[in-house]
Amino acid sequence: MNEQAELMRSAAREFAEKYLKDVATKIEREGIGSDIKEKILQQGFLGATLSPDMGGAGLDPLSQRLMLFEFAKVSPSVSAYIFFHNDIVSKVLETRSDKESIRNLLEGKDNYGIYWPGLMEGAKTNSSEKVMERVINSSCNKTIGLFSDGKVYLVEGKNEPVKDFKPLGLRGMGICNFFPEKRVEYGKKEVLEDLLIKSSGDIASIFLGIAEGSLEKTMEYTRVRKTFNEPLKNYEPVAFKMAELESELEIMKYSLFSDEADEVRLLMLKNMSASFSKKATKYALQFHGGYGYLEDFGVEKFYRDSVALSAIIYRPVEDKRFLASKIYGDRSGFL
Amino acid sequence: MDFDLSEELKQYGKKVREFSLKEFSNKVASIYDIQEQYPDELRIKALKEGIIDFSNPWKTMIGIEEMCRVDPGLGISVTVPFFGAEVLMLHGSDHLKEKYLGKVAAGEKIMGLGVTEPGGGSDVAGLKTVARKEGNKYVVNGSKMFITNGTIADFFVMLVRTAHPDDPAKRHRGLSVLVVERNFKGFDSNKLTGKLGVRATNTAELILNNVEVPAENLVGDEGKGFYYIMEFFNISRIFVAAQSIGIAQGVLDRTTDFLKNLEKNGDYVGEERKFKLAEMATRVEASRLLMYKAASFLFNYNPNPTLTSMAKGYASETASFAAETAMEITGQTGLNSEIERFFRDSKIMEIWEGTSEVEKIVISRMILKGDKNE
Ligand SMILES: Cc1cc2nc3c(=O)[nH]c(=O)nc-3n(C[C@H](O)[C@H](O)[C@H](O)COP(=O)(O)OP(=O)(O)OC[C@H]3O[C@@H](n4cnc5c(N)ncnc54)[C@H](O)[C@@H]3O)c2cc1C
Numbered sequence: 001m002n003e004q005a006e007l008m009r010s011a012a013r014e015f016a017e018k019y020l021k022d023v024a025t026k027i028e029r030e031g032i033g034s035d036i037k038e039k040i041l042q043q044g045f046l047g048a049t050l051s052p053d054m055g056g057a058g059l060d061p062l063s064q065r066l067m068l069f070e071f072a073k074v075s076p077s078v079s080a081y082i083f084f085h086n087d088i089v090s091k092v093l094e095t096r097s098d099k100e101s102i103r104n105l106l107e108g109k110d111n112y113g114i115y116w117p118g119l120m121e122g123a124k125t126n127s128s129e130k131v132m133e134r135v136i137n138s139s140c141n142k143t144i145g146l147f148s149d150g151k152v153y154l155v156e157g158k159n160e161p162v163k164d165f166k167p168l169g170l171r172g173m174g175i176c177n178f179f180p181e182k183r184v185e186y187g188k189k190e191v192l193e194d195l196l197i198k199s200s201g202d203i204a205s206i207f208l209g210i211a212e213g214s215l216e217k218t219m220e221y222t223r224v225r226k227t228f229n230e231p232l233k234n235y236e237p238v239a240f241k242m243a244e245l246e247s248e249l250e251i252m253k254y255s256l257f258s259d260e261a262d263e264v265r266l267l268m269l270k271n272m273s274a275s276f277s278k279k280a281t282k283y284a285l286q287f288h289g290g291y292g293y294l295e296d297f298g299v300e301k302f303y304r305d306s307v308a309l310s311a312i313i314y315r316p317v318e319d320k321r322f323l324a325s326k327i328y329g330d331r332s333g334f335l
Numbered sequence: 336m337d338f339d340l341s342e343e344l345k346q347y348g349k350k351v352r353e354f355s356l357k358e359f360s361n362k363v364a365s366i367y368d369i370q371e372q373y374p375d376e377l378r379i380k381a382l383k384e385g386i387i388d389f390s391n392p393w394k395t396m397i398g399i400e401e402m403c404r405v406d407p408g409l410g411i412s413v414t415v416p417f418f419g420a421e422v423l424m425l426h427g428s429d430h431l432k433e434k435y436l437g438k439v440a441a442g443e444k445i446m447g448l449g450v451t452e453p454g455g456g457s458d459v460a461g462l463k464t465v466a467r468k469e470g471n472k473y474v475v476n477g478s479k480m481f482i483t484n485g486t487i488a489d490f491f492v493m494l495v496r497t498a499h500p501d502d503p504a505k506r507h508r509g510l511s512v513l514v515v516e517r518n519f520k521g522f523d524s525n526k527l528t529g530k531l532g533v534r535a536t537n538t539a540e541l542i543l544n545n546v547e548v549p550a551e552n553l554v555g556d557e558g559k560g561f562y563y564i565m566e567f568f569n570i571s572r573i574f575v576a577a578q579s580i581g582i583a584q585g586v587l588d589r590t591t592d593f594l595k596n597l598e599k600n601g602d603y604v605g606e607e608r609k610f611k612l613a614e615m616a617t618r619v620e621a622s623r624l625l626m627y628k629a630a631s632f633l634f635n636y637n638p639n640p641t642l643t644s645m646a647k648g649y650a651s652e653t654a655s656f657a658a659e660t661a662m663e664i665t666g667q668t669g670l671n672s673e674i675e676r677f678f679r680d681s682k683i684m685e686i687w688e689g690t691s692e693v694e695k696i697v698i699s700r701m702i703l704k705g706d707k708n709e
Contacts, residue, residue: 117671
């Protein structure tokens with residue numbers, strides 16, 4: 001691991017420990033506070049992947065993966081918030097050389113929502129130019145959105161809270177209904193797909209961070225919780241399953257946090273980590289018994305988030321088809 | 336062999352489904368879910384319209400499945416006011432049955448079952464709540480955790496320790512069941528909020544501080560409580576299987592609609608998603624057959640705990656498998672629909688009334704003991 005990556009990892013870890021850990025449940029209930037957003041900006045985590053001539057730190061891909069991983073362990077919402085701004089918004093603004101918007105982003109004047117229900121094969125967007133329903137990030141004043149004409153727009157407008165609906169995951173980011181006032185075309189649906197493919201390693205980092213966060217809690221709990229006068233860790237079904245999950249996690253992390261991880265490997269990791277994080281977080285909840293089912297224990301959120309995040313950024317058909325084509329070196333998984 | 340239900344049961348299932356479709360709309364269900372509020376008016380309505388029928392256990396099972404298929408949180412809420420009734424039915428004195436059960440059936444009272452404690456749910460015999468006999472009453476001290484109907488029930492069928500056997504290996508002896516009323520002095524309850532799912536159901540912690548319970552509220556014999564509760568779980572697990580199958584069938588219905596819609600609009604479906612649908616449907620069918628088999632033993636007074644645990648264990652795992660798969664197939668559409676609520680509701684199935692691990696302990700123990708399951 002290079003020095004920059006090591007430094008970034010410890011900075012992110014320290015930040016998460018200091019500013020997120022104790023308020024992780026509050027973030028779930030009330031959203032990411034403006035004080036936290038401010039600190040994320042001050043520390044240069046948001047916009048870090050932008051090139052220095054655009055005002056960013058030109059963060060290398062490995063450091064970005066480590067940063068997202070460390071945040072996801074404590075608060076998947078915060079990790080996703082940075083991910084959307086660094087991997088999607090910054091990239092869109094950078095290709096447009098939109099310096100003013102970048103400055104606004106880095107100064108915290110703009111906050112972006114994300115909206116692409118129609119990205120997955122067959123899924124539809126029920127929005128119109130008048131209202132975009134259930135945009136991710138309740139405090140956004142701008143949105144990057146995929147519209148029913150198959151085009152991606154940068155949209156300015158106003159948001160309104162969504163009533164009578166609580167999102168399954170990423171509750172710290174929240175959702176809003178967004179009322180567009182102005183929109184600029186950015187490109188076709190494919191550019192968004194391309195950005196998501198290029199972000200495979202970062203997506204895998206969030207999934208693995210979620211898994212590790214939930215497993216760490218479970219390791220602690222299964223050491224102290226006793227049934228039939230024995231700690232849970234002494235039971236084979238618990239201990240062996242934890243060992244299996246930790247092994248899978250370790251191997252994937254090893255691969256993900258290597259300087260040499262190339263596009264195909266990162267794609268493989270995205271595929272594997274998406275299903276792994278669901279499996280790991282589900283067992284984490286299960287081994288907490290009834291307590292796992294309660295928000296206060298901070299375990300169920302990992303399960304919700306891994307499933308919700310999958311639905312938002314992982315496309316089971318398209319991503320697998322893309323990987324299959326890479327494996328065969330030829331168009332595959334199509335009839 | 337006949338896999339078909341009787342005409343009477345089919346008609347009953349149809350009636351329950353119609354009621355559920357009418358009363359448990361997505362809008363209604365999501366309000367109770369968000370507000371974490373118990374739907375008391377739906378409970379009363381279901382009773383009045385004859386939707387709840389506990390006179391025939393087959394009807395109970397089929398009714399639960401049909402309701403949970405439309406909405407698990409509301410379906411469970413409407414059927415759970417009777418939770419624990421079988422313990423009283425099987426072992427309660429005529430006086431207790433008349434005093435307590437009759438009112439529940441009439442919709443005037445709600446009951447609950449208090450077994451789990453903060454220190455443990457799987458390890459039932461490890462409970463710490465103590466009842467000390469003093470003259471013609473018991474004085475109860477301790478606490479109970481995760482009790483369904485905890486802040487709304489009028490009384491609880493509660494497992495407590497009345498004796499301390501010298502040999503720790505025999506700690507399942509010395510437990511007894513008492514009927515504890517909410518309005519007994521020293522009884523308190525705190526609602527637990529922030530559940531992942533089944534949020535329309537009411538869950539609470541119960542605190543018992545020198546609660547005086549009349550000795551006549553002892554259910555059956557002193558010291559036999561553990562066996563009564565295990566016997567109860569061997570009945571109630573069939574109904575958890577029914578809840579689970581309702582959930583699994585519910586997400587299967589919705590996923591099928593989603594894919595049919597894609598086909599209708601000429602959108603791509605693909606074999607990957609079709610195969611997943613096939614797997615969901617197969618597991619739902621297998622779970623239901625297992626439940627019917629276990630039920631046919633149980634409801635014919637020949638309970639087979641191995642089969643019952645298999646049915647509960649497999650159906651509950653099927654519920655969360657089906658809900659997760661449905662989320663995968665439907666993606667963001669699922670996130671913005673009832674499917675996400677079904678997904679949240681599904682996970683409790685593998686926890687309550689015996690976790691998946693506990694079911695496997697029961698099944699393997701019985702098989703190794705030589706229960707041939709015939
Ligand atoms: C919403 C809700 C409603 C509930 N309603 C009621 C109710 O009305 N009445 C009531 O009495 N209870 C109720 N419960 C409690 C429920 O039955 C318990 O949560 C459940 O039995 C598990 O107990 P526990 O939570 O103490 O977990 P634990 O027993 O602490 O178990 C934790 C984990 O360890 C595993 N484990 C434990 N022992 C072993 C072993 N020997 N081998 C392998 N693995 C093991 C378990 O499977 C589980 O995964 C409810 C719970 C919830 C969440």
